[in-house]
Amino acid sequence: QRMDFNRTVLVTGGSGFIGSHLVCSLVNRHPDWRIINLDNLDYCCSLRSLESVEDRSNYTFIRGDVCNSRLVKHVFNTENIDVVFHLAAKSHVELSFEAPSSFQRVNVDGTRVLLGAAHQARHRPQVFVYVSTDEVYGAGLDQVFDENSPVRPSNPYAATKAAAEYLVRSYWDQYKVSSVIPRFLTLLQMNKKCTIQGTLPKSRHFLFVSDAVDAFLLVLEKGIVGEIYNVGSSCEIPIMQLARELVRMVGLAFNVRQ
Numbered sequence: 001q002r003m004d005f006n007r008t009v010l011v012t013g014g015s016g017f018i019g020s021h022l023v024c025s026l027v028n029r030h031p032d033w034r035i036i037n038l039d040n041l042d043y044c045c046s047l048r049s050l051e052s053v054e055d056r057s058n059y060t061f062i063r064g065d066v067c068n069s070r071l072v073k074h075v076f077n078t079e080n081i082d083v084v085f086h087l088a089a090k091s092h093v094e095l096s097f098e099a100p101s102s103f104q105r106v107n108v109d110g111t112r113v114l115l116g117a118a119h120q121a122r123h124r125p126q127v128f129v130y131v132s133t134d135e136v137y138g139a140g141l142d143q144v145f146d147e148n149s150p151v152r153p154s155n156p157y158a159a160t161k162a163a164a165e166y167l168v169r170s171y172w173d174q175y176k177v178s179s180v181i182p183r184f185l186t187l188l189q190m191n192k193k194c195t196i197q198g199t200l201p202k203s204r205h206f207l208f209v210s211d212a213v214d215a216f217l218l219v220l221e222k223g224i225v226g227e228i229y230n231v232g233s234s235c236e237i238p239i240m241q242l243a244r245e246l247v248r249m250v251g252l253a254f255n256v257r258q
């Protein structure tokens, strides 16, 4: 049955907020591609978003940790992966100050394990897309920045994402593991309680998750390997205004912490 598919795509973190949208798009748009989701179902996963694709013949779910090098090597050596979208990460800024070592483990070690397995696989992937974040530019997001702006992470989450970017680039420089890095804008995380952190910039650009997914697919098809691409929009809105509107729309609790 696997022979029927003409591309095999591995999505790590495919059960998360962005990953689940990416997986659903890939499964629906490309019935001729096999989509494998590797995710350890951490507390933040969004399983309901994947219900519509669970029974599809071109979708496979593997529950596992990206830091588990035996498992990851096994996946690369048995599944003939052509494309990797690496999204699995610890991604909550506030938590990264409380438990920085788990961010280091998943975001840095996990990326290294994947790169090593991709590089050593008998069937080497054509493209490794590492999904990064604009957080690597630091807190001063009121300034205009581009792909060449200095990387100045200002929290452990951003520091681990930046470290992983450098790992990805080093595997490209050394072994020509073909990689592309979209850095995209942070979207509002919808927790039960909506908290505005005092350190955030006053206003930010926001992006629909479906536009982020379209951008990743564009990067896959048109991206030049070894390059970094900023993905953003011109939709800038004050954070307070956005939060108030969302709170009004969905009836969440509102909590301002300075």
Ligand SMILES: NC(=O)c1ccc[n+]([C@@H]2O[C@H](COP(=O)([O-])OP(=O)(O)OC[C@H]3O[C@@H](n4cnc5c(N)ncnc54)[C@H](O)[C@@H]3O)[C@@H](O)[C@H]2O)c1
Binding pocket: 012, 013, 014, 015, 016, 017, 018, 019, 038, 039, 040, 041, 042, 043, 044, 045, 046, 064, 065, 066, 067, 086, 087, 088, 089, 090, 091, 106, 110, 131, 132, 133, 134, 161, 184, 185, 186, 187, 188
């Ligand atoms: N959401 C945003 O606003 C945003 C903005 C910029 C960049 N990003 C990046 O995009 C990616 C996806 O973000 P998201 O918002 O969907 O995150 P998320 O927290 O919703 O999802 C992360 C997923 O990774 C999985 N995961 C965590 N640790 C794992 C491990 N050790 N092994 C396997 N799977 C593991 C989780 O179970 C979860 O399903 C992340 O790399 C993040 O840094 C997100």
